[in-house]
Amino acid sequence: MESLSDTLWDVVISGTGLQQSLLALAISRSDKKILHIDPNEFYGGAEAAFSLQDAESWVARVSAASGGLFKSASIQTPEGTTGLTSSRAYSLALAPKLIHARSALLSQLVSSRAYRQVEFLAVGSFYIFKPSQDSPQQATLARIPSTREEVFLTTAVSTKGKRLLMKFLKFVLDYESPSQLEIWQSHADAPLTDLLQQEFKMDAELQTYIVTLTLSLDGKTSTRDGLAVIRRHLSSMGVYGPGFAIIYPKWGGLSEIAQVSCRAGAVGGTVYMLGTDIKEMETAENEIKLQLTSGDTVKTRMLVRADDSPSDGTGISRLVAVISSPLNSLFQAVVEGAPRPAVAVIAFPAGSLSTAAGKASQCPVYLSAHSSETGECPVGQSVLYLTTLSTPDAKEVLQQALDAFVGVTSDGHPTSQVLYQLQYEQLVGADTFGVEGPVFTLPGLSSSLSFSDSALEPVHEAWRKVMGDAAVDEEYLIFTDREGAMDDDDVYE
Template structure:
């Protein structure tokens, strides 16, 4: 076998984040010579999933300034939290992203047959955290109805609001056709809330129900983007089974998809080296010369890497908490024949929480609550992922959200918080950048629902690597390997 230095690699892929890993999957049957490296000792990059011990080590690296996408990482072990299990019993996701059933990512996992290696779980209901107008009453969680049946059966909104909601749901399912088009196009770049108020006469509370379904982090999503997000949610409902519109991969979300994609790359002949980054890069003619941190020098026709420089976009703050409760009422199947959900989403609207000085939260806070069925914690516990836009008081607001939620779980006794991880993350978006034979993926999106635009740079990079062969090749469309399980293709 040729050494690393003697081989002219068709492509060196740096990093095992989702985009790089999907590129490895797409190239896994191309016959190309692929070297896939990562300076980390773990797969997944910004979408990784950690055990408790791994999370502690990661916080140490972030605090020491390694990597630029994350900052202000810290861990809190509350006093008296004695029921935390062994480190490996946890798989805490850095990017707990739900995937709508109509997402192109799922279609690509099906056509590439990679879906066989991933276990998907149902994302259940969406809830709104509601403060009571009566100071003697406790806050509560109100479920957001997103089907005709749910609208008629809910007692959380008035009869008038139900009529308005039904009118809007009917509208959004066909919003790109006339006469609906003429209704919303004048508001296309304005906040969706303006359309809801002016054209549908919705009050602030009903607007919150609608906007929550978009999972907009700043709450000011445009009408054009908001309508697309809501239709995706509605059209995804019951695609893979009754009662749910989105899926979540077991064992750590997008991290699991990244690892499955890398395994496909390895089966296809790619060479993998974790804990090995790039120390120096030189372009000589049509080749890239790389000096690795291991001391090896390699040459390649192409280098594909990820952008890890902070962007000008506003970042996000996250709080991950493990609590000692299974949250049974949150993970109940509410539709006959539906699978038991493993994930539930709770929105704390802007202004519903406040800092110690009384300053109301400027942005909504989203909670993605995960049961032990996700494989991210032991039975009898749950993992809570809180996310909001980064501000000077975001950390305090997230802690207030955690305290508020543990007071409305329906448990007889407030659940104990066993572990907390907090961090800030720079947001990313953009296109594949090219400089000669070097291609750079944009920094990962901070969207709470998988953004299909993430897939476009991957296909573009695949086209660059494949060259003329891309014309005769079908992108991410593979037959089963010999000896693969002949399962029913339930996702087709």
């Protein structure tokens, strides 16, 4: 085998985030020579999942770095708490995303045969946190009905409200038809709440139910975007089984898909090097010379990398907590024959929380509760991922949301303890695919809570660039079975 320096690589891919890993997989069954490197000692990039020890090392690196997509990272282990087990018993996702069953990502995992190495779990109910004006101990969680059956069965909505919800659900499923366009087109760029109030006569509570399903971090999603998201949610219901529309990859979310893609890519011939960054780059007419931190000098026809510089957009604040409760009441199947869900989503609407100074929360807070079935924590514990838009009060608001959630799920008995907290800010990356000659730059990390298929478009475009005249769109990520290719569990580094 030729050495790294003696080989003229067709493409060098830097970073093992989801997009780069899918790209390497897409190219891997061609005759291209692919070198896939990552400056980190782990797979997944900004979408990685960490053990407790790895999270501590990551926080130290973020604190020492002067740039990048993450900042203000810290770990807190409350005094007097016990219950944390070995570091490797945890797999905490940096950027967990929910995946709708109708996502093109799932179709590509199936067509590439990579899906066989990923275990997906059902995301169950969506809840709204309802504070009590009389006492914090009387706060409640109300389940959002998002199917006909749930609307009929819920006791949290009045008879009139049920009729309005049924009317809206029927409308959304057919909202792009000519007969429905005239209802919403004049509201297309206005907030979705305007349509709900003016055309469907919904009160503020019903509007909150609907807007929560969009997973909008500012609560101000437009009618055009909001209808598309809710339509995807409703059309995803029942695709992979009754009672759920969204799935989540076991063992750390998108990080697991990235690792599976890398393993399959390695079987297809891609060479992997972790802990290796680009130190210097020199571009000639027909090739790029890269000086790597490993000491190797490699030549390549093309370079693909990710944009890890923040854009001017607003970032988000995250809080990851491990608690000493299995939260069994949240992970119940609500439809007969449905699998037991491993994830539940709780929304804290804007204004439902307040700071110590009495200032109401400006933006919604979303809490994604994960049971031990996700493989992210030991049995008997749960992992909570809390997210809100970055504001001066965001850190305090996230803490208030965590405390309120623990209180409302303890039935007045302080049996749940917060065992561990990881807090950080995630900056939004650039959202464009960059091309500078033979150097291609994939967009940075988005702030959305659900996976958007728009993230797959630059991967497809980069594949076209690398494949050149050999690119046939109808064959993109469509592979036939190859003996042993998907049964190889080796880690390629």
